[in-house]
Amino acid sequence: MSQVAQLVSCGALLKIAQRWLNGAVSMNGHSLMPNILIKVPKGAFPPQTRARLLRRVTEAAATAEQIPDRPEARFTSWVCLEELETGMFVCAGSDMTHQVLPCIVIVYVPSGVLDEKSRALYHRLIHSALEESLPFSEQRQLATSVILHDVPDGAWGGNGVTLRLVDLAKMAGYAHLQHLSAKST
Template identity: 25%
Template sequence: MPLLRITHQRGAFTEAQKAQLAEELTSAILIAEVGADTPAGRSLAYVLFDEVDPKTSWYVGGKPDTSPPKGGRFLFDVVFPVGACTQADKTALHETINRIIANTLDVDGSFPHRASDWVIVHEVPNGSWGASGQTIGIREINHVVGGAPERSEYFESLLAAQARVREAHGFPSEERRGQAQPEAA
């Protein structure tokens, strides 16, 4: 259930380029999130294009961005649940998005030529994502979209480690909610 918001300057893409980007980026974000591009995953993978006017709404160095690099500037905000992917998966996603945008726009994608294209992965904490009136996390998402089974080893160990940290540091538990807490010494 990944979400990708692409903020871009007005006129950066043709409708055909948007369609191509949506297709290729959907595959990329699904593979990064659950390790598989499945029909069930595609039915829940969102790619949103947010177009802004570079003369009135996009500033670089405190001034309107009237001289963007060839192809424009882009912000790729990727939203995943915590535990969806490792740092290696995120790095591969950064590389894949860069390659896709460079190929689509026929520009040099190497650093620093496309340093103005930012890919930011936002991880939603466990318990903060909801769908169909239910709180869901990476376990449920991986199951519903037919994610790669080997992904569960990573997210299960991560979720268990987070639980141990909460317990070791005395974070309130759901069981203790509403009960009087011991006073600090």
């Protein structure tokens, strides 16, 4: 993507974010999904690779969940990267981060969005996103754990409102679930 296209894309997302914060965006003031939480050892992904990681994880989620390539639909994907201090990531009680690069990815997705095939795709794409975003100098063995949590229908809430799968399908534009939003209109 060219620098101009990136700036236009950032500008479009900023406008959507501003409209969302002001309650004017078509998400009816609701919170967004999926929520993706990534935990990595501190410093594993420096700023230049961190941005690539967050972008690739967002793209992986959109692909697995069949979210269209539109800024307002992609804005529904929230990704949070948490860096854990040395000694806070242990295997069998020992800090192994000098040999292994452990990365935990926890994905909360509305129940009914993923089938078995899309789950396998999600696991593969998230692992690839982490692997492809590693700094060139990284020598440790990458070890990923990707956990997909289905949030039961009616258990997702945003900004004080309970959301159902039909609402979420409308907001995110899930290609395979548009029949749900068509029924509700």
